[in-house]
Structures are given as structure tokens and as C-alpha cells.
Amino acid sequence: MVAHHSHIGTAAWSDLLRLLKDAQVSDLRGSPKLKTVGKKKYWYDQYRIGTEVVDRYIGEDNAALRERLQRHRELAETLKANERERARLMRVLRAEGYLMADAQTGQVVSAMERAGVFRLGGTLVGTQAFRLYEGELGIRIGFGESAVTDDIDIASFERLSLALGDTVAEALPEVFSQLKFDPVPPLVKNKVWRWRQTNRATLVEFLTPSFEEDEGIRDLPALGVSAQSLHHLNYLIAEPVRTPLLYRAGTLVQIPRPERFAIHKLIVADRRKDGLERLKARKDRAQAAMLIEVLGEERPADLAEAYESALAQGPAWRERLANSLRQMPKTRERLDAIV
Numbered sequence: 001m002v003a004h005h006s007h008i009g010t011a012a013w014s015d016l017l018r019l020l021k022d023a024q025v026s027d028l029r030g031s032p033k034l035k036t037v038g039k040k041k042y043w044y045d046q047y048r049i050g051t052e053v054v055d056r057y058i059g060e061d062n063a064a065l066r067e068r069l070q071r072h073r074e075l076a077e078t079l080k081a082n083e084r085e086r087a088r089l090m091r092v093l094r095a096e097g098y099l100m101a102d103a104q105t106g107q108v109v110s111a112m113e114r115a116g117v118f119r120l121g122g123t124l125v126g127t128q129a130f131r132l133y134e135g136e137l138g139i140r141i142g143f144g145e146s147a148v149t150d151d152i153d154i155a156s157f158e159r160l161s162l163a164l165g166d167t168v169a170e171a172l173p174e175v176f177s178q179l180k181f182d183p184v185p186p187l188v189k190n191k192v193w194r195w196r197q198t199n200r201a202t203l204v205e206f207l208t209p210s211f212e213e214d215e216g217i218r219d220l221p222a223l224g225v226s227a228q229s230l231h232h233l234n235y236l237i238a239e240p241v242r243t244p245l246l247y248r249a250g251t252l253v254q255i256p257r258p259e260r261f262a263i264h265k266l267i268v269a270d271r272r273k274d275g276l277e278r279l280k281a282r283k284d285r286a287q288a289a290m291l292i293e294v295l296g297e298e299r300p301a302d303l304a305e306a307y308e309s310a311l312a313q314g315p316a317w318r319e320r321l322a323n324s325l326r327q328m329p330k331t332r333e334r335l336d337a338i339v
Helices: 007-024 063-070 072-077 079-095 103-115 127-131 133-137 158-163 172-178 233-237 258-271 276-298 300-311 315-326 329-338
Strands: 031-037 040-049 052-060 123-125 151-155 181-183 194-197 203-209 217-220 225-230 241-245 251-255
Touching: 007 063, 007 079, 007 133, 007 241, 007 251, 031 052, 040 063, 052 063, 063 072, 072 079, 103 151, 103 172, 103 241, 103 251, 123 127, 123 233, 127 133, 127 151, 127 276, 133 241, 133 258, 133 276, 151 233, 158 217, 172 181, 203 217, 203 233, 233 258, 258 276, 258 300, 258 315, 276 300, 276 329, 300 315, 300 329, 315 329
Parallel strands: 123 251, 151 203, 203 225
Antiparallel strands: 031 040, 040 052, 123 151, 181 194, 194 203, 217 225, 241 251
């Protein structure tokens, strides 16, 4: 049985998320402008630098963002009070036993946030994202094996990176260099997608969905880095959600929807076959089992939709799901009960 956080903790987390979203639109330099790109609409902060007009990407159009943009002057005036209240809420969350980001992860992720990685479509995936479902679902994940990692994985759509027409405020290779990270020598010339810290085990990797037969290296122009392309990743990072990373006064990041994360973990687990990969598969299944248990009780419709969407992708997807679920009879029963 998964334990839940108290009402005090869940309220503090919700307030922190609201304040971080408010802060995101409190530093506009110009006027909000709506642009249509393909079938979607995006908001930009449009301002001049000399004779040049700059469009800084804010986010995809939705009712909540429009409401905040209408109040951006008011939010700018209360920015200092916002920061103090966020610090207070972090103290509450720490006292309530929420998982805090360690200093190393917090420094790296917050540096990427300041550069604009998450604003420009980057999504935190892997175990770092799993830890953040504590707040999204109000559950206690704890410090078990399934919540421990030194890796920081960022995924983004190549097509979105091209469409936004904006780039990070500071080149990510420079950001990582300041944090004592070195690029991992690439297999493809001039296509760096991984950085490892020189005196620690921390590894930062960039990923992108593969829509082709191969899983080669692709460019992410908005982020100014390359990325390893992977099958099934487009399913994972579709329609991500914003959430606080619990570090200092909070950092606003983007993670996959929990129901998609859980189903994706079942697929990924079956792709892992040998040695260390088999240990990672066990971790994948443990994370999926915990999320499916909670979602099956609290968000069964969302979980059913995500599961059915994966099954509809074709026989290869169905086979991978079936292979993982054969080793997880209780999880399979939970999924069978909602579809």
C-alpha cells in the first residue's frame, strides 16, 4: 500500500507550483505576443534590443497562461514576496518529508532552467522525473532503490525545437563547463549529447524521439545540443506537465504525465536484456508498479487512456507490454481491471 503525504504537504506543494508559474511570467521585458506555428499557438515576450526585435518564447497557449499574462505587471510587483513565500513553502515541504533534490542535481537542473531548457520544451525524464511524482500524486516515494540515480536525462522533440524559433539564453556547453562537466566524446563527429562531471558520477544526457528505423543522433536547435534518438520516446513526452523541483526556493521543470511514464517504463523494461541493463529493468518495473497502483485508484481514466493508447501503437508495443506484465501479475490485474 502506497503511503500519501498529509493535506498540509499537498497544499504547500500546490501553492509552490502556482507561485513558480506566476514567477515565470513576472519578468517580461516587452509585450506578450501570440504566434501560430502549424496547428498550435505559442506566446512570446516581444521586445527590442537596439533596432532588433526579439521574440523570447514563453509557452504554449492555454487558459491558465493567458490569465497569468494578463496579470504580468501585477505579478512583477510581487516577485520578491513570491520568492519569500516559496522559501517558506519549501521549509514546510522539508518538514513534511518530501524528497529534496541533492545539491548536485539541484545546481545542474536549476542552471538548465535559468538557461531556458524547460521553457523551450525540454522534459526531465528517468528517475529524476519519477521522484517528482511525489508532489504530482501526493505520495511518499521514499529513498528506496527505485528513487536513486546520478543521471539527469532531458528529452525534447526535434520538431518542436525547430519550430519555436528561440534558443537558450546561455549555451549549454558553457553552462556545463562552469559546473565542471566535460563532454563525453561523441561517436558521431561534432554531435555531443552527453556531459559527465569530472569529480562525480553525475551524467547529463539529451534524448529525442526517433520517428525512423534507426536511433541515430539528432540536433535540438533550440537547446544548442545534439540528442540520442530513441523509439517510444514520443509517447512518453507528449503533453508533459509542469512541476517544482524541490531545491532552494523551488525550480519549475517539466516532466512526463505519470500515466505515460508508468506505461513507458513497462515498454523500456522489456528492451533491457543483459548485465546492468537487467538491473535497470527491475527498477523500471518497480517504478511502473508503484505508479500504476496509485493511478489505478486515483486516476483510473487517465491510466486506462494511456494504456490503451500504447496498445493501439501496434503488435511490437503490445508484445513488449505483455512481456513485462508477465513478470508483474498484480500490475497486470490492475490494468486489466480498468480497460
